[in-house]
Amino acid sequence: MYRAPSTMSLLCLEASARLGSFTAAAQELHLTQGAVSRQVQALEGRLDVRLFTRRRDALVPTDAGRYYLDEITPLLQRLERATVNVTAFKGRGGGLALSVGASLGAYWLIPHLPAFTRAHGEITLNLSTRVGPADFKSGAIDASLEFGDGQRPGLRSDFVAALHLSPYAAPAWVKRHGARVDASTPRTALLNHHTLPDAWEQWFSFEQIDASPGRDGPRFEIMAMALNAAVAGLGVVLLPDYMAQDMVQAGRLQRLSPRTWRYARGYYLVYPEESQRLPALQTFRTWLLGLSQAEGAQTDPTATP
Structure with a gap:
């Protein structure tokens, strides 16, 4: 044997x-x-x-x-x-090593974490961040809250939330260029982020705007950098409401369309098969999906906008 x-x-x-x-x-x-x-x-x-x-x-x-x-x-x-x-913790909790996208973590997850820690003080969350899909080969993380299509071979993926986007710009930029994004908007004023390389083309299609091709504006690695570029007056950026709302309330950003467009991909909780037996992950997963449902974020990502 x-x-x-x-x-x-x-x-x-x-x-x-x-x-x-x-x-x-x-x-x-x-x-x-x-x-x-x-x-x-x-x-x-x-x-x-x-x-x-x-x-x-x-x-x-x-x-x-x-x-x-x-x-x-x-x-x-x-x-x-x-x-x-x-x-x-005698098996009643423990640590959970979670990787999370930088912008989602800072603007959506972390503001909700005090409620989680109050309800589950037996669990210690250890957060790290990265751009793109998490790599589980090192064994350093138990799960990842990441942006994608939910198709990670050999891994389990629970859909958490869709990504809804609208255009935003600084009031000073709006004063100079107008409060609409249309075919006359300079392509160089369209701010981009690497995770959504085709977002502006899809936005124009969604709005039925026939925008001529041209050189787009700056491209940023993460959404938070693109947000700050828009606040600084560099141009227009597509953002989810959870990232833009504080800047709108502070008068530093202005929403340029009443409509919201849903991107084809969304946010998923991803983890190896063996991680699902971790009590800390089971507890966090239940809380996370409940939070998403309570906020109305559990929209089918394959549905037509």
Whole structure:
């Protein structure tokens, strides 16, 4: 009967590869250099493959070693987090490592988090941010609240909210160029963000405006940068209401259309299959979907606007 390698042998392998030395790994793991070396040799014997090329100045993982490390490192990180959580919270809560888009996190999620922490003080949220789909291979995150189409092979995706957009500009810009976005609006005044590269073309189609092609305005990596560019008077930007409303109330932005257009993609809670068993993720998922429903954001993203 096959038996999986021991956790200690995997820890010795990971530390030796990361530190490039059996000696350094032994110091970190509070073992002798010989014990670490024997653990790795036993693992190589069980797998019948060399995991390291031994050099005088360093250990270098072989191709097989790099592949094996890529597979086991996330598992070891999850094991460490599970141990910390069960020790600290006795299985009743724990930490949840969540990746979230920068603009969605700052303008929508974080303002709602005080209510979550009051209701679920047993859970500690650890937030990180990135642009684009989250990478779960490192094992550093449990779930991601991200923008997309919900089609992530090998991952579960729960639809959270649609993205509704309208055009906004600074009052000073409106005074110079008018309070409508139409075919006469300079293309160079149309502010863009990387996540919605075709947004303006689709907006013109939605409004049935025959806009001639031309050089668009500046392109920004995230929505928050495009918002601030519009506030500074650089042009017009398509934004969701949750991002623009504070600036509108402060008199720093003005909405240029009474209509709202829904983008084809939306926001999803994405996580690996194994993460769904985490009590903290189950609790957060239930709260998040309930929040979305309460705000009326649970609109079918495939429906016709």
